[in-house]
Amino acid sequence: MILLIYMQRIEREWIMDLIRLIEEKSAGIAVVGMGYVGLPTAAVLAAKGFRVVGADINPSVVACVNRGTSPINEPGLEELVREAVANGKLKAVLSAREAARESDVVIVVVQTPIDEEKRPDLSALKSALRDVAVALRKEHLVIIESTIPPGTTRNVIAPILEESGLKAGEDFFLAYSPERAIPTRTLAEIQSNARIVGGVNRASSQVAAALYRQITSGDVYEESVEVVEVVKLIENTFRDVNIALANELALLCETIGVDVIKAINLANKHPRVNLHMPGAGVGGHCLPKDPYFLINEAERHGLKLKVIEAARERNDSMPLHVLSKIEEALKSKGKSVSQAKVAVLGIAYKGNTDDVRLSPAEPVIKSLMNRGVDVISHDPYAKHDFGGRFSNDLKEVVAGADVVVILTDHDEYKKLRLEEIKPLLKRDAVVIDGRRVLSRENVEKVGLRYAGIGC
Ligand SMILES: NC(=O)c1ccc[n+]([C@@H]2O[C@H](COP(=O)([O-])OP(=O)(O)OC[C@H]3O[C@@H](n4cnc5c(N)ncnc54)[C@H](O)[C@@H]3O)[C@@H](O)[C@H]2O)c1
Incomplete structure (x- = not known):
């Protein structure tokens, strides 16, 4: 009993130490994957005062960032990167291992596409995690921001990180917090959107939530990792289904000679209607693939998601x-x-x-x-x-x-x-x-x- 109380006190102190480092902005942060989400995240963290090391396996991305420029077109990003690199708050390296070694918090945000059979392709994520695992130490906080299929944090990510010999939730913190920002408004949205955080245990949620409270003025919600994984996929699936409805109505309106945009704009005046706009198709690294993460999971359980x-x-x-x-x-x-x-x-x-x-x-x-x-x-x-x-x-x-x-x-x-x-x-x-x-x-x-x- 005395030993249990002693262990709980040590754990509390350990959580408080990392939260203090985060609140004082003296925690070092590694961002693994510096693409459309990772680089804006790294730049915002650096602008908030954190010391950030970004890792990317693409040498041209690393060179570009270290020159103080942005490899992608996102309003305001180039200025933020230039400033962060000039004042020594942001640097880029080629290895996730090196970035993780220099940091207290590791955010992994690499691509998670679908393959030709429309099944989740987690190869980039697994490879990044194997690199992080080599550098993992006690009291590290690892946060996954890549969009992932249900169950991935506990069943795929934790086992890879545990190849380090450390146990998720006991020796290091592990949480999932998907990014919700929209390209072209990424910088503003990272700092104002509500955030959802799901840890593999309560302590992991608490520590990760403490980090996001330093980044966003929006609410930060803590939930189980299993719920949070599904939330992200619901969000993008909702948008995809909504656009599909608008597209279907567009086809009908073309046939009967009605302007669908006029019709949707007026329908949206109804207090409980919020239709998206139709168009030439849906692209990007989210809507065309995230619904398949749900479709595949359902199939594994013998369920067909007909609407989606x-x-x-x-x-x-x-x-x-x-x-x-x-x-x-x-x-x-x-x-x-x-x-x-x-x-x-x-x-x-x-x-x-x-x-x-x-x-x-x-x-x-x-x-x-x-x-x-x-x-x-x-x-x-x-x-x-x-x-x-x-x-x-x-x-x-x-x-x-x-x-x-x-x-x-x-x-x-x-x-x-x-x-x-x-x-x-x-x-x-x-x-x-x-x-x-x-x-x-x-x-x-x-x-x-x-x-x-x-x-
Ligand atoms: N783009 C969006 O609008 C958006 C929004 C919300 C969530 N997401 C999710 O965020 C994740 C990242 O999306 P993105 O658009 O930023 O992807 P991206 O392809 O733009 O960026 C991923 C980066 O990770 C790098 N990378 C791959 N393997 C690596 C490794 N082992 N070590 C270090 N770097 C590695 C790649 O070189 C690339 O630069 C995805 O899971 C996506 O579904 C994207």
Whole structure:
């Protein structure tokens, strides 16, 4: 009994010591994986006063950060990285082991994609964890921010870290706290969104929550790790299903001659309706893959998630719908597909970002090329061609085009100078608005034809 009380007191002191280090900002923090989430996280932590070591296996990312620049386009990030590197609060290294060795807290935020069979691919996460395990010591706090399938923290992550000989929850703290920030507003959202934290035991939740209270002004909720793993997947699945509903309504509205955007905007005036917007497809490193983490888990238990699967299918079908609109437009001009030139505006999956992962532009461009169409694409941020021609010069891209198709809601496209573009296009050209960024009236006013998703 006396021994138990003694052990509990030691444990309490140990928790309090790390919380004190965190609150005084003297805890060293390793961020493993410096991509779209990791680098903003590292930069914000450094701006808050922590000493941060970022690790990434990509040498160009490490070199870029150590030069005080950002390898990704995220508003405000470059300035924050420059300042943090200049004042010695942030540095980048190639090895997670080295970063973990220098730190008290290790945040792991590497990619967790799906494979070709749409099953979770945790290879990057496992490899990063094996590196961390080598440097793990007593009283370390390890936080996973990568999105993961249900049960992963306890059944996959803890055993890898325990190869160190230390026990999760007893010798080191282990928690899961998924990132919820949206690209283009990542820096503000990291510092203001509510945060959910799930530890493998109460002490792990407490210590991890203490860290997030230093980062965000939003509420920090502590729950079991099993609940938190599901929460993150519910959030993105909700958004994916909501968009699928909007897309389905868009298809219906096109058929019956109703403008879906007008209809959704008015429906959203209802106090309990909050429909997202339809579009040319769903991309990025979250919505097209996170629902599969739930679908796969359900399958393992003999359950079929019909609504979630149907939503994925509907959203994946939208680039093909854009394609059929392009073909329709060409047919109505009496033009054969193989003689046509199509200008694609927008390679990134989302407005004002350079992220092209799982972007709807890929299937659209590749299918057009397979049909023999002369395709050229443009993007103000992303520099990717998906195998076709690409240029940053908008005028060059639209010159001689029969069809201009907008696939990304970049601000630049919302402000498109139609009167300047019109003379460059073929006579009777069609604008296909896959993101509903232009008004039909404005397009038709300059003498162009307009076809948008859902109208
Ligand atoms: N992008 C988003 O908007 C977003 C939002 C919320 C959550 N998430 C989740 O966050 C996680 C990271 O997403 P991301 O978009 O930042 O991915 P990313 O691909 O942009 O970044 C991951 C980085 O980790 C690096 N990496 C891979 N293996 C490594 C290793 N062993 N050691 C060190 N570095 C390694 C990669 O080189 C890459 O730079 C994913 O699980 C994702 O689902 C992403």
